[in-house]
Amino acid sequence: MSTDKIKVMIVDDSALVRQVVSQALASEPGIEVIATASDPVFAMEKMKTQWPDVLVLDIEMPRMDGISFLKKVMAERPTPVVICSSLAESGAQATFDALAAGAVSIITKPKAGLKTFLEDSANDIVTAVRAASRANVRLLGRTPSPAAPPAMSLRPKNTADVILAAGSGPSAMARTTDQVIAIGTSTGGTQALEAILTRLPATCLGIVIVQHMPEKFTAMFAERLNGLCAIEVREAKNGDRVIPGRALIAPGGKHMMLKRSGAQYVVDVVDGPLVNRHKPSVDVLFRSVARFAGANALGIIMTGMGDDGARGLKEMHDAKAHTIAQDEASCIVFGMPKEAIKLGAADQIIALDRIPEAINSFCRTSV
Structure with missing residues (x-):
C-alpha cells in the first residue's frame, strides 16, 4: 500500500460513472485517480504498468464481467475493491457473488437519476475508498463471504440517544439462565460472522447481530448462513423471540433492539435516523x-471501520456483561x-478463530 496518496482505478462501462466518481475522488486530498477503464480487459492492460491501491468496480460490463475480473485480481494480487453497482433485483445476486469473492464494501447506485445520485453520494464514495485502503489485504478473499457493508455516510453523527435514551427501560435483571449473545460488526464482518456462526452448535444461546449491510442483502445473507449453520439464522422481524x-440479523435500513417481554427476550425492529452514520447501528443494539x-449477556465487537458499537460495548461492560473485542491481526479493518x-x-x-470457543464457553456457564 502506498504511503502517499491512495491510488484508485475506476472500472465501469458507464462514461458518466467514470467521470463523476473520478471528480469526487480527485477533489479529495490524499486520493489520486490513476486510471479509468470501460471494462476489465482495458483495466488489466493499464494495471500492467501501475497497480492501484483500491479498485472501484462495476459488475455488469462488456467482454468480462466484474465477478470474473475480481476473482482474477484476488488470485493474482489481493487488492481492496469497492463495488459500485445497481441493487435492482435482477442484479442483486451478481453483486452478492462478487462480494463473496473478496470485495470490501459496496456503493449502491440506482438505474435512474444516476448523475444526481453519484453527486449526492460523493462523501459516501470517498469514505468507502478511504476505508478500503486501510483493509488488511492479506485476509481479503480468504473466506468466502456473501455480502459486505455499505459505505459509511458522512451525515451528522447521531448517537444511540435518538433511538433509545441512556438509562431508559427497566434495570437489567439479575443473572439467570436466560442469557443472550450480541454481536456487532461492519467491514469484513460477513467473513467473520460466517467463520463464527458455522462453528456453533444448535444448542447455542440466542444471538442478536448487527452487520452494516444494505437492506437488499440482509435477508440473502441470513438465508445463506442458515444453510451453512447448525443454528437457525434469519433476518429479524419485529417481535421475533430470541x-x-x-x-x-438486523435488517438493513432498520435499527434492532433487544427488549424483555415477560420472561422472554424479543427484538424491536424500528425505523429512525442514522446512528453513528449507520442504520442498523451496533450502539443501538x-x-x-x-x-x-x-449481566445475562455476552457482547462481541468485531472488524469494521469507524466507532459504531464502541460506546455500546462500554455500556454493556458497565452493566456487568462479559465483553469481547476481536484482535487487530484477525480484523479486515481494526476500527470498531x-x-x-x-x-x-x-x-x-x-x-x-478463538471467538467461537469463547461463545461456547459462555453458553456452558448458562446451563
Missing part, C-alpha cells in the same frame, strides 16, 4: 442489551474494536 439455537439483559478497547469496554481481546 431463543437458543437462533441468530437474528448494544445499549438495549445493556439495559434489558445486563480499537475504539472499544480504547474506552476500556473489552474484557477480552482475542483472535477471530
Whole structure:
C-alpha cells in the first residue's frame, strides 16, 4: 500500500460513472485517480504498468464481467475493491457473488437519476475508498463471504440517544439462565460472522447481530448462513423471540433492539435516523442489551471501520456483561474494536478463530 496518496482505478462501462466518481475522488486530498477503464480487459492492460491501491468496480460490463475480473485480481494480487453497482433485483445476486469473492464494501447506485445520485453520494464514495485502503489485504478473499457493508455516510453523527435514551427501560435483571449473545460488526464482518456462526452448535444461546449491510442483502445473507449453520439464522422481524439455537440479523435500513417481554427476550425492529452514520447501528443494539439483559449477556465487537458499537460495548461492560473485542491481526479493518478497547469496554481481546470457543464457553456457564 502506498504511503502517499491512495491510488484508485475506476472500472465501469458507464462514461458518466467514470467521470463523476473520478471528480469526487480527485477533489479529495490524499486520493489520486490513476486510471479509468470501460471494462476489465482495458483495466488489466493499464494495471500492467501501475497497480492501484483500491479498485472501484462495476459488475455488469462488456467482454468480462466484474465477478470474473475480481476473482482474477484476488488470485493474482489481493487488492481492496469497492463495488459500485445497481441493487435492482435482477442484479442483486451478481453483486452478492462478487462480494463473496473478496470485495470490501459496496456503493449502491440506482438505474435512474444516476448523475444526481453519484453527486449526492460523493462523501459516501470517498469514505468507502478511504476505508478500503486501510483493509488488511492479506485476509481479503480468504473466506468466502456473501455480502459486505455499505459505505459509511458522512451525515451528522447521531448517537444511540435518538433511538433509545441512556438509562431508559427497566434495570437489567439479575443473572439467570436466560442469557443472550450480541454481536456487532461492519467491514469484513460477513467473513467473520460466517467463520463464527458455522462453528456453533444448535444448542447455542440466542444471538442478536448487527452487520452494516444494505437492506437488499440482509435477508440473502441470513438465508445463506442458515444453510451453512447448525443454528437457525434469519433476518429479524419485529417481535421475533430470541431463543437458543437462533441468530437474528438486523435488517438493513432498520435499527434492532433487544427488549424483555415477560420472561422472554424479543427484538424491536424500528425505523429512525442514522446512528453513528449507520442504520442498523451496533450502539443501538448494544445499549438495549445493556439495559434489558445486563449481566445475562455476552457482547462481541468485531472488524469494521469507524466507532459504531464502541460506546455500546462500554455500556454493556458497565452493566456487568462479559465483553469481547476481536484482535487487530484477525480484523479486515481494526476500527470498531480499537475504539472499544480504547474506552476500556473489552474484557477480552482475542483472535477471530478463538471467538467461537469463547461463545461456547459462555453458553456452558448458562446451563
